[in-house]
Amino acid sequence: TESQTEVRKGLAGVVADYTAVSKVNPETNSLLYRGYPVQELAASCSMEQVALLLWTGELPTEEELAEFTARERAHRALTPELKAIVDALPTTCHPMDVCRTAASVLGAQDPEAEDSSPEANLRKAQKLFAAMPAVVCYDQRRRRGQEPVAPREDLGYSANFLWMAFGEEADPAVVEAFNVSMILYAEHSFNASTFTARVVTSTLSDLHSAVTAAIGALKGPLHGGANEAVMETFEELGIRADESPADAEARAKAWMEEALAAKKKIMGFGHRVYKHGDSRVPTMKAALDRMIDHYGRPELLGLYNGLEKAMGEAKDIKPNLDYPAGPTYWLMGFDIPTFTPLFVAARITGWTAHVMEQVAANSLIRPLSEYNGPDERHVPGA
Numbered sequence: 001t002e003s004q005t006e007v008r009k010g011l012a013g014v015v016a017d018y019t020a021v022s023k024v025n026p027e028t029n030s031l032l033y034r035g036y037p038v039q040e041l042a043a044s045c046s047m048e049q050v051a052l053l054l055w056t057g058e059l060p061t062e063e064e065l066a067e068f069t070a071r072e073r074a075h076r077a078l079t080p081e082l083k084a085i086v087d088a089l090p091t092t093c094h095p096m097d098v099c100r101t102a103a104s105v106l107g108a109q110d111p112e113a114e115d116s117s118p119e120a121n122l123r124k125a126q127k128l129f130a131a132m133p134a135v136v137c138y139d140q141r142r143r144r145g146q147e148p149v150a151p152r153e154d155l156g157y158s159a160n161f162l163w164m165a166f167g168e169e170a171d172p173a174v175v176e177a178f179n180v181s182m183i184l185y186a187e188h189s190f191n192a193s194t195f196t197a198r199v200v201t202s203t204l205s206d207l208h209s210a211v212t213a214a215i216g217a218l219k220g221p222l223h224g225g226a227n228e229a230v231m232e233t234f235e236e237l238g239i240r241a242d243e244s245p246a247d248a249e250a251r252a253k254a255w256m257e258e259a260l261a262a263k264k265k266i267m268g269f270g271h272r273v274y275k276h277g278d279s280r281v282p283t284m285k286a287a288l289d290r291m292i293d294h295y296g297r298p299e300l301l302g303l304y305n306g307l308e309k310a311m312g313e314a315k316d317i318k319p320n321l322d323y324p325a326g327p328t329y330w331l332m333g334f335d336i337p338t339f340t341p342l343f344v345a346a347r348i349t350g351w352t353a354h355v356m357e358q359v360a361a362n363s364l365i366r367p368l369s370e371y372n373g374p375d376e377r378h379v380p381g382a
């Protein structure tokens with residue numbers, strides 16, 4: 001009977017399928033992409049190598065990497081049609097709406113849109129991965145009233161991303177930190193957006209539809225939108241270039257204590273799966289530390305530590321990846337609403353790897369619900 005049915009709200013703790021793409025281990029705070037610790041990948045690989053690893057299951061050989069790199073660079077530029085569609089969107093809309101629209105348009109433009117063979121899906125995934133940085137940068141620049149910057153075929157993925165965003169070659173230290181962030185954001189098992197992509201794929205819909213839906217799921221502040229919300233917290237607190245780290249820390253602690261007393265949900269903290277800390281945070285925090293040194297903004301570290309310590313003391317809740325990623329992107333000069341689109345650009349790799357895995361061993365995703373509406377009743381006179 002209905003009262004005996006166990007309902008798992010939010011599918012918490014439910015194992016919905018197998019995956020060979022990544023393994024999240026909350027007990028050991030570890031994360032493996034296709035068996036490789038994410039920390040090792042972040043320390044020694046390019047985003048292009050990690051993308052190929054996620055899609056194919058293996059790190060590429062030099063020839064495979066060279067072949068992919070050439071294709072990726074050839075597909076970076078936006079078509080005039082896509083630019084016109086982006087230009088038609090109001091600059092008052094969220095940049096995630098632009099990403100979502102662009103993913104949909106790229107599907108409509110792709111002659112292989114309806115071909116879900118492994119080969120076609122891989123090609124489509126690679127083209128989306130190649131084009132999304134240009135979408136993100138084109139949109140940020142148009143909002144700033146700046147001319148778009150064309151991609152450069154002589155630069156790697158991360159260096160070119162920063163080039164298209166800011167129109168100047170980024171310092172190698174900045175490129176490295178950005179590359180680390182992209183790798184850490186690339187994949188994370190059955191998170192809400194990836195599961196969304198798998199649900200769409202399970203109906204035998206197409207890859208671009210799955211990615212478009214996933215972007216919608218990522219937009220929310222309980223998921224990818226948190227990296228923007230973190231920076232809004234920092235801005236609400238006030239970032240004061242002349243403040244000592246100790247003063248900033250004290251101010252942040254006081255702010256957090258007050259926010260928690262008011263039962264506020266603090267973005268960038270907590271995680272559905274990790275309860276003792278997010279496996280990616282130490283690597284991203286180290287990149288943030290390097291950027292704080294590079295840009296000479298130690299007061300940010302004070303704010304960061306103050307919020308983290310106060311949250312730890314009050315609730316023992318740890319930061320997630322969005323917490324160090326937000327201020328890192330801010331230091332690099334991205335506009336806050338562009339932060340979640342940066343997450344999109346990275347996660348396209350994981351989403352599409354899961355789409356291909358879902359296609360290969362598909363079963364329609366269709367859970368049950370427990371009805372709790374009115375008992376059967378009848379239309380008067382029927």
Ligand code: SDX
Binds near residue numbers: 010188191315321
């Ligand atoms: C991502 O799933 C993934 O893998 C996602 C992701 C990926 O790579 O794909 O890792 C990316 O989405 C990171 C998460 C980004 N979201 C945020 O930073 C938003 C803030 N965090 C939370 O709202 C929350 O921690 C969630 C949504 C991330 C997880 O929530 P759960 O598992 O549903 O847990 P919950 O909200 O039921 O919280 C349990 C308890 C509650 O307290 P009690 O009611 O039991 O007293 O912990 C408290 C919560 O109030 N809590 C928080 C909190 N997070 C949890 N309290 C204040 N601030 C928080 N951030």
